[in-house]
Amino acid sequence: GEDVEQSLFLSVREGDSSVINCTYTDSSSTYLYWYKQEPGAGLQLLTYIFSNMDMKQDQRLTVLLNKKDKHLSLRIADTQTGDSAIYFCAGVPGGFKTIFGAGTRLFVKA
Amino acid sequence: DAGVIQSPRHEVTEMGQEVTLRCKPISGHNSLFWYRQTMMRGLELLIYFNNNVPIDDSGMPEDRFSAKMPNASFSTLKIQPSEPRDSAVYFCASSGLAPYNEQFFGPGTRLTVL
Numbered sequence: 760g761e762d763v764e765q766s767l768f769l770s771v772r773e774g775d776s777s778v779i780n781c782t783y784t785d786s787s788s789t790y791l792y793w794y795k796q797e798p799g800a801g802l803q804l805l806t807y808i809f810s811n812m813d814m815k816q817d818q819r820l821t822v823l824l825n826k827k828d829k830h831l832s833l834r835i836a837d838t839q840t841g842d843s844a845i846y847f848c849a850g851v852p853g854g855f856k857t858i859f860g861a862g863t864r865l866f867v868k869a
Numbered sequence: 870d871a872g873v874i875q876s877p878r879h880e881v882t883e884m885g886q887e888v889t890l891r892c893k894p895i896s897g898h899n900s901l902f903w904y905r906q907t908m909m910r911g912l913e914l915l916i917y918f919n920n921n922v923p924i925d926d927s928g929m930p931e932d933r934f935s936a937k938m939p940n941a942s943f944s945t946l947k948i949q950p951s952e953p954r955d956s957a958v959y960f961c962a963s964s965g966l967a968p969y970n971e972q973f974f975g976p977g978t979r980l981t982v983l
Contacts, residue, residue: 790970801873801960801974802912847912851970856902856925861911 781848894963
């Protein structure tokens with residue numbers, strides 16, 4: 760089945776850029792997603808990218824998709840303390856259930 | 870819309886007791902998912918329903934767990950009997966026919982089994 764892998768932790772200084780990486784095995788997902796989970800809350804969709812795109816930019820967020828290497832990344836520019844959260848990469852291979860990565864815990868130091 | 874509603878938000882029970890978690894999905898959504906989240910195992914999909922019908926329950930840990938969706942606006946996840954290793958945060962999520970399959974998560978139920 761689909762496997763989605765992410766590094767577990769990332770620590771950055773406030774104002775720096777954060778880059779969270781994800782690799783996946785099944786390339787049949789029409790969309791790939793980044794979800795954000797803040798402490799004590801459920802996951803919330805942050806952004807998504809259509810599988811025929813290489814890049815998507817949304818304000819401070821940039822998503823890069825390398826289909827050849829099955830690699831997805833999320834870049835957060837000018838990272839703020841409010842960006843501290845767990846970020847999940849996800850896909851929907853076969854169009855059915857969403858497969859989530861283990862999540863990357865982002866720590867932002869003031 | 871109020872979003873996905875889960876109750877209770879916190880549940881503390883003793884080993885062997887029955888636990889029932891409840892979920893009200895967003896009106897109009899036709900898919901509902903139950904997840905469990907722990908530090909050790911991360912986010913696990915337990916079961917999901919489409920149009921009130923269970924489609925995939927392969928993530929349900931064992932027979933002690935059961936889930937129902939009697940109508941489009943209500944679902945339950947029951948654990949009977951509960952064990953300490955069931956302690957986790959349980960999330961319900963729903964999704965509609967949006968082309969990009971966004972899932973909307975509830976706030977979760979934090980279950981502690983003593």
